[in-house]
Every structure is written in C-alpha cells, then in structure tokens.
Amino acid sequence: MNKRDDAPKDRGCLVAIIFFILGLGTLLPWNFFMTASMYFNNRLNTSEWRNGTITTRKEYYFNNWMTLLSQLPLLLFTLLNSFLYQRISERMRIAGSLVFILILFILTAVLVKIPMEEDRFFSITMATIWFINSFGAVLQGSLFGLVGLLPQRYSAFFMSGQGLAGTFAALAMILAIASDSDSETAALGYFITPCVGTLVTLISYMLLPKLEFARFYLDSKSKSYELETSSQLLPTDAVEGCEKTSDPSNGPVVNGNPNKGVNCVSEEEGCKQAILTLQTENVSTQKSSVLQVFKKIWVVAFCVTFVFTVTLSVFPAVTVDVKTVYGGNWEQYFIPVACFLIFNMMDFFGRISTLKFKWPSKESRLFPALVVSRVIFVPLLMMCNVQERRYLPVLFSNDGIFAAIMLIFSWSSGYCVCLSMTYAPQLVGPADGETAGALMTFFLSLGLSLGAAFSFPLRFLV
Template sequence: MKVREGAPEDRGWLVAIIFFILGIGTLLPWNFFMTASMYFNERLSTAEGSNTSEWSNGTVTPRKDYYFNNWMTLLSQLPLLLFTFLNSFLYQRISEKVRIAGSLVFILICFLFTAILVKIPMDQDRFFYVTMATIWFINSFGAVLQGSLFGLVGLLPQKYSSVFMSGQGLAGTFAALAMIFAIASKADKEAAALGYFITPCVGTIITLLSYMLLPRLDFARYYLKKDKSSCYEVETANQLLDRDLSADENGKRNGSLSNDPPPNTDENKQAFVTLEHGSTCDKKLSVMEVFKKIWVMAFCVTFVFTVTLSVFPAVTVDVKTAYGKKWEPYFISVCCFLIFNVMDWIGRSVTSFVCWPPKESRVFPALVVSRVIFIPLLMMCNVQERSNFPVLFHNDAAFAALMIVFSVSSGYCVCLSMSYAPQFVEPKDGETAGALMTFFLALGLSLGAALSFPLRAVV
C-alpha cells in the first residue's frame, strides 16, 4: 500500500517511531525471559532457601532433571500457535483496544509477578509449575498482541510494516547483549535476576504508552479510521438515493411526477460520486477468501521460520570454539545469539529501503526455499557431541560467516513476506491478512521447534 493522496504528513516520523517501539514491545519481554534461563536453572538446582550451587560457564545442572528448556520451548510455542489461530477469527468480535492494551497489561502483570518471585523462597516443584504457567500466559497474551499489531500495521503503507518488523528484530539484540553482560557481571545472581524482570516491565509500560498516543496523531487516524468514515459516506449516499427513488415512485403513483431528473443538489452530487467511484465499506472478505489471496506469502513466512528454528538455537548452541578458554564462555553468546539477532535486525531493516524480488515474482518463493541449504551447512559446523555428520567447518570464522548469511536472509525474507501480504488485499481486509500471517508465522516457529529435536539427534 502506498501513501494515499491527501493523507496527512507523518510529522517527525512519529507514527513510524511508535510502531518501531511496538515492534520491540511485542518480543522484548519474551526475549528477556529467555535470557534468564540461567536464573531458572539456578532456582531448580538448589533446595528451598539454599544458595550453595555455582554457575559454571553460564550453565547449571539441576539436581532433579526438569527438562526446563524443553518444556519452556513447548509451552511457549503451543499457546503462541493456538491463540494466534484464534485471533485470526475472533479479532472482529473483540475491539482492537481491548486486545492490544489488555494484552500489554496482562504481560506486565506476569512479569511483575515473576520479579516478585525472585525474593520469595519456594520449593523446586512448585516453582517449576508456577514458572511454566507464567510462560503459558505470557505467550498467550503475546500471541494476541502480535497478531493484533500485525493487523493494525497492515492498514498503513508498506514501509511501516518494515519498521515494525525491524523493531521486533532489535528486541532480540537487546536480549543477546543482556546475556553477555550477565556472563561478564560479577553482581549477585539474585540482583541480576531481579534486574532481568524489571527491565521488560519498563519496556512494556513504554509500549503501552506509545500505543495510547497513536490515536492522537492525524496520520494514524487517517489510515486507521478511514474505513469507518468511508462507511458513513456510502451509507449517507445510499439513504439519499433511496429517498429520491421513493419520491419518484410516489410521484408516479399520483401521476404528478414528470420525467425530469432529480434535483441537482450538492447532496445528490456527492451521493452519485461516492457510488460511482466505489467505497472501502464493501463487505469484508472471509478468512478463507483472504487466505486464497495471500497463501504464497503465508507459505513463505512459514517456511522461513521452519528452516530458521530447526537449527537455531537447538543445533547452533552446541557449536564449540576452536580457541582458548577465555573466549569459550563468550563464544556462543557472541557468534550465535548476538550475530543472529543483529544481522536478523539488519535484514529486516533493509526492507525499508529495498524490496526485491517484487511480490508477484516467483523468484521470492524460490529464494525462501533455497534457505534449506543452511540446515546441513550448520549441522556440519563443530557441533559437539556428535555421532553421524562429519565436521566440515572447524574454524570459528566459518561458523560466524554462516550465521551472518543465515540470519540476514531470515530477517529479510520474513519481513518481505509480512510486508507484502496486506498488499494482495483491499485495505478493508488488511487486518485479516495481518492476523492470518501472524498465525502462519507462529506455525513456522512451531514446526521449526519440532524439527529441531530429530535434527539435533541426527548430528
């Protein structure tokens, strides 16, 4: 969608900045939750009230194996997929403000609760179950929030979708930096954990305030409320025409009406102009009708995330450095997480300036499918322990180079898919397209996470 003629100016790119913040806000809480995995393993490795266990190179082996990382992955993807799917159908029954603002408020409450738990002694089993419940609720509300915001940004010109996606990419960069600082920090582990959860609370509040500012901006009101005003115009036009036709019929019955056209009033002129040029207030397409128009982009975003999540981080996190012990604690944090998130963000941001291939081109789906080559290439890096595949890339630089291309292509293809999809439908169906694309995004994440288990076992 291009900027419409007569649209107000986005002064100071304020609307773009707000959607950038909203993009960060959708993924920032969960990314910070992921970086706190060391804290959760610490709590699960000690008895109630005991702080005797030590971290070793950023990892902890719990006394009882809770399979925390496996359950965390499962209970994050299931609600994400479920509630994104429900949001595709139920968004028309629940107002946008309730879905977005309500989700942000509940996410804030979940993180405040998690921060409070840092100071509350609790036995391991109870802490595990409470944490799993928190993960479920955060991802449930996060799915509704993300789907609603994708639908909202789909009503604006394409570059705003790119800005929103760029913000999401930057959220992961913040999380990766937090992980590095945590490893380098000598601070008390409990204080560090408290800081982890307070930070996303502040970020969520800023996101909520930014969303509340959006309706006050002329540029945002023009695009987000235009459909309603168009509906009013065509309804008025129809009423005027019905009134004239009714008068014409009554006149014919009474034999007192000539064959002259109806009065050429300003109201009637506007009515006929409105009907002649059409209106955006036509009946919205069904979910299936919208899907038929955007299915190629839906496939692309699903396939991109399936490839990405199948090896990152399940396989890449087990790559070992070829250099000394001083570099080893930082190797995965830098070469895996930081490089991926920074380059993924760059890939998303590039689409604000370059959009190639075009949305109708068959080259784009082919480019997406070609990324499958990264699966065997990353599996042949120095992943340890391994039993089947040979190690083809021993050097750290080779692994880092693969991660750069892998992550840039992921961010670029995802952002193009999400930006192109609303362009295949009318503006009135942009929100439905955005909600559907978010569901297929979540589907790709789930498929990739499921595929990661057998791929890691094969290595």
C-alpha cells in the first residue's frame, strides 16, 4: 500500500520502531534455540562410563531434529492461519501467541536448573520447540497481514527486525560465554533474554492501537479508501451516463436502468450513490483467483522456496559441527562468531541492501539463475572442517576460508529472500497484494521445511 495524502504523521517514527520490534520478536524463538545448540548438545550427547571405559554414547542429532521440528509447524500453521484469520480476532492471534511463547521460554529457562535424564530432556525440548514455533507461525502470518495494511516501507522495517533477530541471539550467546559464569548460570541468563524480548514485543503490540498513524491504516473502516480511489478504474461513460433523473420510489436511473432500493435526497446525490455502487462492483471484480495470482508470481515463489531449501539444508545442521584448527579460548567462541554471528549479520545486511539497489530486475531471467547458483554453497560448506565425518574429505580446514564462505552464503540468502518477497506484490494488481503475500509466506515456509528435511541426508553424507 502506498502512503495516503490524508494520513497523519508517524510521530517520532514510533510505528516504524514498533514494527521493527515485532519483526524481531517473531524470529526470536527460532534463533535462540538454534544459537543455543551447543548447550543442548552438551547436555544430551553424554557418554556412559563403566569400569573406566566408555560403554555407550547416544547421538541425538539435535540440530537436525531442531531444524525439522521448527519448520514443520511453521508450514502447517501458516496454512492453518488462513482459517484462523476468519474465526479468531487479530488481537487474540497475535497477543495470545506472544503470551504462550513467553510461557514456553520461561519453561525452557527453568529446565536449565532441573537435572533430568537425557531422553526425557530431549523429548520435552522437542515438544517445546514444536509448540513455540507453532505459535510463532500464527504470530508471523498475522503480523505479515497487519503490516501489509501500512505503506510499503513499513514492511521493510518489519523484515529488518526479523533479519536482526539472529544477530541479537548470537550476541546474547557470546555475552553469556564471556560472563565467566558456570555453564548453568550462563544458559539461564541466555534464556531469560528472549523472555524479556518477548515481553517487550507484547507491550509494543498493545501500544500500537494507541498511535494515531497506526489507527488510521489499521482501522477496518479505512479500507473504504480503496472504493474512493477505484473511480479511476471506471470508464468515463459510466459517469457521463448517469442521467440526472430521480424517482423517489425507485432511486436514480443509470444508463436507463432504475437502481431500485436507493432513495436520494437530490439528483446529484442519486448520481453519486449510483457511481459508488458501480465502483464497488468494479473493485470486487478486480480480485483474481489464487491460481491466477500464482501464475503471475510463480517465478519469485520458486526463488524464495529454493533459497531457503539451500540455506536450511546446511545451516545450522552442518555448519554448527565445523571445528576450528586453533585451540585455546577461541574454541568456545568459534561457532557463535564464525557460524551464527557472521550468518545473521550478513543475512541482515543482505536484506537491507535491497533498499539501495535491486538487481536483477523482477522480469530478468538472471534472478532465478542467481538463486539456483547458490546450490554451490552446499558442497563448499560440507567440505569444511566438519567433525565427525565419514565419507567426504576436508578441503577447507582454515577458519578464515570457512568464515569467507559463510559471509557470501549468508549475504546472498538475505538478499535473494528479501528481493523475492519485495517483487511478489509488484507482479500483481493492488487487489491481489494480500493473496500474493499469503502465497509467498506459504512458499517461504515450504522452503524452510524442505531445507530441514534435506539436512538429515546431507549431514550423514559428510
């Protein structure tokens, strides 16, 4: 939606800041669980000792299961949200989801201090990940619909907040490690952080209706503006043909046909009412079917699916197992910095790069070619110093080479995703923007789920 001339000002950019926080809050759950993979792996992948020897060591494949059980509910509940949209109010979907996410994060923080057998801890953690991402999917889908009612630049603020969520989580992990506290205290402090972040997100959402700028766009009555502007779509003879003839019982006559049931005080008002009726009918006929919209955006839908399929197939399931060739203190910082911090920062910069330039164009065949070319990162990252490994050789053992590959890999991911999501509404008419957004959200979720599924065989092949 473009900015309306009669809109009030966003004083202090408060609405922009709130949508940035809301974007940050939607991806906090996924990023905090992903970045905390070292904590979970240390607690799960323990060995049993008997008579001074290791008798068994159970591999839980936490990173693979975490990725899969994060993305499957995202896909399922993105579909479910299309039904909830009509039956459950927006406030209930958004505020309710944030409350449940907050409760589940508090549970995760409490479990840090509770000793538990590994199998039970794994089951509870996986159930928590499933439910927290289910509520996150409803939250994200609802907020995408909400931000779509505002001018287009607010979508950029929202997506920028999402892009920064991972950086926020990575920095929290680095600070927890640097605190020199014992592992339990550091983990507890780490999981308290998203509790505070989710609470701030909830408060920010509750403040939104109190701001005049937000009320102007989010009030359902403002949608009548579409009817006012739609007069430009009408043929001129529809207005000229409105004969200034009025019959008190039947209403105005348009092109010789009585418009029954419309009583007019004057001939002029009768013509205005008849034109408004024509405008309403015209606008309603402009909306295309889902299949028609898909035919217009299928290329960018494929692009966003393929980008996330490639990204999630190796990150974090493969990249988190890369080992540094250096010892000492750097070893505990290596994955938080070289894997998570670099990925999330460059993904964020990739997203905001689309605000300055957009290449290739939405009609260019180079864009899908650029997206497909990212598949080269899969073998490149698999041939880094991933341990333990079974089949593939290590070609890039140096930390710097791994960091350089991660830098280009993550920047291109953020850039191509944001470009795909930006191009989709530009390929359809204004009336089909919401349908295009819903379709793109579905294909984004599909790409995440496919990437999570591919992470299992790819990690095994290493």
